[in-house]
Amino acid sequence: MIMTRAIPMLFAAIAVLGAPSVLAQVDNDLQRQVDALKEQVRRKDIDLQVLAAKVTELEAKLADCERRGDPAPAPDPAPAPTDPPESTPPTPAPEPTPDDPHLPAPTPDDPHMPAPTPGDPHMPEPAPRDPRLPSDAPAPIAPPAPHDPSTEQPAPEFVSPEALLNAVRIRLREDFGARANSSDAKERATYHRELKPWTVDRARTMRHEVVWSVQLIEAMSVRGGRILIQAQVIDATGRELGPCTIELAGAAAKAWRGTSIAGRRATVRGLATLELTIDPELHEARPFRNDRFIGPCLEARVIVTQAVLST
Missing domain, CATH: 1.20.1270 (Substrate Binding Domain Of Dnak; Chain:A; Domain 2)
Structure with missing residues (x-):
C-alpha cells in the first residue's frame, strides 16, 4: 500500500x-x-x-x-488583428518570344499544329515538280470499248445453227413430253393450242449476237432493198455446222448487190434468231428439209438479222 x-x-x-x-x-x-x-x-x-x-x-x-509557487500564468492575450493579406496581382502572361530561326517551322501535315496562313514566313515553299513523275491531274476517262461479240464466249446453244436447233428440240420435249406424239385427239388438240404461244416465247428469248464463219451458197433480192443469202456455217476445219439465212439491209446489202457469192467464205456478225413455223399436218421431217424439223407440227430455221458480212 x-x-x-x-x-x-x-x-x-x-x-x-x-x-x-x-x-x-x-x-x-x-x-x-x-x-x-x-x-x-x-x-x-x-x-x-x-x-x-x-x-x-x-x-x-x-x-x-x-x-509559495509562481502565480498562475495569465491567459493568453487576444491575438492582435492582422492586416488582410494584400491581393497578389495576376501574373502577366509571358511575352511571346520570337521564333527561333534555327528550329523547323511546323508542317501542314502535323494535325496538332495550326495550318499556316498565307504569307507566313514559316510556310514551306512547294518543291518544284519533277517532270519525270506522272501528273497529279486525273487521267481522262477512256470511253467504253464498243461491244465486240467475237471477244466473248457464246452460250453453247449459239455456237452454231445446228446447236441452236438442237436446243429448241430439247426444250420442246421438256415442255410437252408425250403429248406432242399422242394419238389421243383431245391431247393433240391441247398440244396444238399451246404450241402457238410457246413458239412466240421461244423466238423472243432464244436470240443472241454471234460471229460465225460461213460459206456462201446463193443470194436473192427481196423487197425493201434487202438481200437474203443462204449460207452454211463452218468451223476452222471446214466442217459444216448447220445452214442459216443471212439478212443484209441498207449499206450492207448495197455492198454485196451484184456480187458473185457462190462458194465464197466470209464472216458474218449479227443477231441469231429463230423463225418457227407451225404445220398441223407435219408429223415427221420432210425430204431435203430434215434439218429444220423440230417436232410434230413444228419446223424452224436460223436467221441472222442486222448482219454485216465481211471476207
Whole structure:
C-alpha cells in the first residue's frame, strides 16, 4: 500500500521540483534528498516505514512549494488583428518570344499544329515538280470499248445453227413430253393450242449476237432493198455446222448487190434468231428439209438479222 502510494508521489514530486519556476525556491539539499530517494527506490533497499516518512515529508514540502509557487500564468492575450493579406496581382502572361530561326517551322501535315496562313514566313515553299513523275491531274476517262461479240464466249446453244436447233428440240420435249406424239385427239388438240404461244416465247428469248464463219451458197433480192443469202456455217476445219439465212439491209446489202457469192467464205456478225413455223399436218421431217424439223407440227430455221458480212 505504501509502496503503491509512494511511487506516484515520488514521480509527481520529481515533476514539480524539476520545473524551472520551483527550482528557484528550493535549496540544493531538497534536490539531493530527492535524488537519494530515487536511487533507493531504484535499488529497493529502503525500508517501507522510512519510505512512508519520506513520502509524508515530501508531501508537506510539495504543499509548501505550491503555496509559495509562481502565480498562475495569465491567459493568453487576444491575438492582435492582422492586416488582410494584400491581393497578389495576376501574373502577366509571358511575352511571346520570337521564333527561333534555327528550329523547323511546323508542317501542314502535323494535325496538332495550326495550318499556316498565307504569307507566313514559316510556310514551306512547294518543291518544284519533277517532270519525270506522272501528273497529279486525273487521267481522262477512256470511253467504253464498243461491244465486240467475237471477244466473248457464246452460250453453247449459239455456237452454231445446228446447236441452236438442237436446243429448241430439247426444250420442246421438256415442255410437252408425250403429248406432242399422242394419238389421243383431245391431247393433240391441247398440244396444238399451246404450241402457238410457246413458239412466240421461244423466238423472243432464244436470240443472241454471234460471229460465225460461213460459206456462201446463193443470194436473192427481196423487197425493201434487202438481200437474203443462204449460207452454211463452218468451223476452222471446214466442217459444216448447220445452214442459216443471212439478212443484209441498207449499206450492207448495197455492198454485196451484184456480187458473185457462190462458194465464197466470209464472216458474218449479227443477231441469231429463230423463225418457227407451225404445220398441223407435219408429223415427221420432210425430204431435203430434215434439218429444220423440230417436232410434230413444228419446223424452224436460223436467221441472222442486222448482219454485216465481211471476207
